[in-house]
Amino acid sequence: MLPITLILIGLVLLLLTGMPIFAGLSLAGGVLLLGEPGAIDALSDIIFSKVSMYALVAIPLFAFMAHVMIRGKVVDDLYGTAYTLTRHLPGGVGIATIIACMIFSAICGSSVATALTIGAVAIPQMIRYGYEPKAAYGLVAAGGTLGILLPPSGPMILYGVATDTSISGLFMSGVLPGLLLALLFMLHTAYSQRHGLRQPRASLKETGVAIYRSGWALLLPLLVLGGMYLGIFTATEASAIGALLAIIVAALIYRSIAWRDLWDCALDASRTSAMLFMILGGASVFGYALTNLMIPQQIVKLVLDMQIGPYGFLLAMMAMLFVLGMFLESIAIILITSPIVMPVMIQLGINPIWYGVLLVINLEVALITPPVGMNLFTIKAVTHAPIGQIIQGALPFVLLMIIGMTLVILFPQLALWLPGTMVNK
Template structure:
């Protein structure tokens, strides 16, 4: 009975808007206090939080965040978009294709949906609207493709999932390869069909196209370090994060010369703020996970589903619905931190591959950032629309992003039917 009251208090605290980190710490501490007593709890809490953060893997998070912040500051994104426009602008839906490719490529640099959308949200939508693309299509495209930063490695949610479940971050990154390619192809197929009658640009001369590639050739160093280093086994995820950070500084300061040394201080402050927030939530999540494991809450939930004869596929459907509902009210990291400690043991008992579950979870977190009323990407694009003096409200923006929610649902179904799309490549590389 006491635990039921605490869980209800947990939900109430979330609804009242208490920061998720403090909610997790408060509820976790309360459960430990009831289960173990005050004296033991006062010792256990700092130990659990310290152990959660005492991981070399977590060093990758501030490094990738810093690399993303530097790239945003450098303005490299505009060069990449111009190059993509030169190569694809003459195709049906050429600007939309260029936008998807740029968002996918930039996601492989930053591992952040926010960084991706802040880089291309205004730039790409302005160009599409100028060319006569419908505003609804342009804004929806950016909101949808901005989610790629969550799925395409180096994904911050994947690193956090790895830290919480002891799954290999490298396996998660490698396992995301085919799902990332599939969702990009789905997005490209949709926009090429939708935009086939929209205005096109004239085909750029080959000389201009090659010159545009020369201007951005240095940028390819970053994904080469991240993807190539991890896939080949030369670098760990943490090492590749550090090296990508150094490469980003080198490009921004010495090659493109768009960032001065003194400007790096502001970039470091922004990265430190984001990292501190994530680490605080992670510490609270690990305390929460430790406490619910002690009272066997995951086992209780599993027993409940078994008692009502719910098989693993029906359970997966229920979980998918739950994640979509949570995505309406919470941001990505918070959902990940709350759901993973509870559902991870249950998925293990149902026999799901835990790398596959991590990718499945991340895809549904993509949906969360374009789900009203608190979808982050929707709000960013609402601000962009206001700058264009075409202000969209949350309902209009949600409708604009709806096709991409459907395409992500298609991807989830594909991965359920063919789980080997996630598990095959990590297994091959390991052997």
């Protein structure tokens, strides 16, 4: 156990110096392989075999779909529609914010983009309706985290590639836990704002107009997810279909995006994807080094000797991931830990899809906990509020996420039922 502990501590310290993640992973893996004859010569083949996997095509295509929908302003009416439907409820404006975050997450798959886009619209509105600023900040920061749990999710794609797990199954597994977390957020908001300002219930005409205005933004994720669920296409094919539909909606139906803008969307998607692929390449070097040193096998033996069982292992992993999330980005955590824990999960009979959902929920918690909580700094960039005030507003949602994670641990079918009912799963 001592070698892997020292290796992980060394890697974390290396990344904390500010070194890019891909460079830190490559350097750590390269150093570990220096004493192995022929290992360095094999690195180019190892990296190419990992980054050339067919499933990774989904990352740039889903990113392109999101950029087209955002730049084409197709999602601009989401918040207005959600508010029209919920304004008569206690905490209606906050509940509308969470619903808008859910739908936007199903389009962009990014927590930071969700918090940034929805926060710019929703935070002033919540404060106007009597929310304490810290409550508004915390709600948007937490609502934004749904971006990596509800499909399509970039971290789930990377986890699926790293562990050879069905990406379509992972996407479906995040739906019910994502809705569960959103429900917990809504209940908390309704209770905490029960004495706040409320508006009259929307008329049937207002409701119809609001749904019509945001209809395409609502329909696109339903078509993409529905096609995967029914077995009509795979996750990779779904990303291509989603990108094509986004172009049709934004350029031909809304006519809100020029053909030149599509080029800019492609460039933005390429930059994001290139960064992820570089990290994946570095992680493949690090994972190969660990495998070469028999580290995963040593951990399997240690866990089996300790006889802690599946639930004991899961609790230990959740605690470790919580600590890592305070210092490392979610992509690094996935790619560093997955090659190590996968052999243990196989031995303990832990379903990798179930673990994948728990992993992502833990990463969501990391997004709103200091010192590296990306959504906290996103809200600060939007509002220029003191970071301490934002952290204070996010703390209740950390507890709600831990409750949601506990429920998924106790009731695995929350994550496994929907993937189990898929056609051609």
